[in-house]
Amino acid sequence: SQTIHQWPATLVQPVGSPLSLECTVEGTSNPNLYWYRQAAGRGLQLLFYSVGIGQISSEVPQNLSASRPQDRQFILSSKKLLLSDSGFYLCAWTSSYGYTFGSGTRLTVV
Amino acid sequence: GESVGLHLPTLSVQEGDNSIINCAYSNSASDYFIWYKQESGKGPQFIIDIRSNMDKRQGQRVTVLLNKTVKHLSLQIAATQPGDSAVYFCAETPPGTYKYIFGTGTRLKVLA
Numbered sequence: 001s002q003t004i005h006q007w008p009a010t011l012v013q014p015v016g017s018p019l020s021l022e023c024t025v026e027g028t029s030n031p032n033l034y035w036y037r038q039a040a041g042r043g044l045q046l047l048f049y050s051v052g053i054g055q056i057s058s059e060v061p062q063n064l065s066a067s068r069p070q071d072r073q074f075i076l077s078s079k080k081l082l083l084s085d086s087g088f089y090l091c092a093w094t095s096s097y098g099y100t101f102g103s104g105t106r107l108t109v110v
Numbered sequence: 111g112e113s114v115g116l117h118l119p120t121l122s123v124q125e126g127d128n129s130i131i132n133c134a135y136s137n138s139a140s141d142y143f144i145w146y147k148q149e150s151g152k153g154p155q156f157i158i159d160i161r162s163n164m165d166k167r168q169g170q171r172v173t174v175l176l177n178k179t180v181k182h183l184s185l186q187i188a189a190t191q192p193g194d195s196a197v198y199f200c201a202e203t204p205p206g207t208y209k210y211i212f213g214t215g216t217r218l219k220v221l222a
């Protein structure tokens with residue numbers, strides 16, 4: 001079966017520290033992968049998407065970067081976190097029914 | 111830029127009543143639309159979708175209506191239950207892109 005894994009579930013990081021969030025997909029090959037961010041009580045903002053290994057498209061200029069080192073692995077990173085990076089980060093892939101989302105990572109930058 | 115917006119940020123309905131959540135989209139060429147449900151602290155979950163060659167699609171207790179003339183999408187939930195309480199997002203897919211554009215969401219509150 002096709003599943004998507006995202007970790008960690010929650011993260012508290014100090015301002016200026018690095019970030020690495022990982023997302024992996026099982027049961028499919030060459031998926032389109034996405035990173036979204038959701039601020040508290042707000043909608044979903046597309047950050048990055050990838051249609052293949054090493055192919056990253058950035059939607060919003062910001063303090064974050066993404067990488068896709070393997071077909072089913074998508075990583076969201078930052079060298080130095082800002083307070084404004086706090087939010088709920090969601091990984092998704094394009095399945096038969098639109099997106100399938102991961103369970104999300106709640107990041108709090110303090 | 112392109113956007114999908116929702117008319118009502120919060121909707122409160124009595125348990126057992128029908129709910130209607132509305133959405134306006136901006137790209138008249140968008141050819142695929144999805145409604146998602148997001149419960150607190152969880153990722154959005156697919157509810158129902160509709161392609162632009164249809165104007166209505168029914169699921170289990172849910173119906174999506176598409177009016178391309180006015181670029182309007184709605185989600186109808188029949189006999190609303192407490193478990194329907196969540197934030198609902200609509201999303202559109204412009205043709206030739208890999209990305210979906212989400213609205214800000216509508217919070218549905220079911221009153222006992």
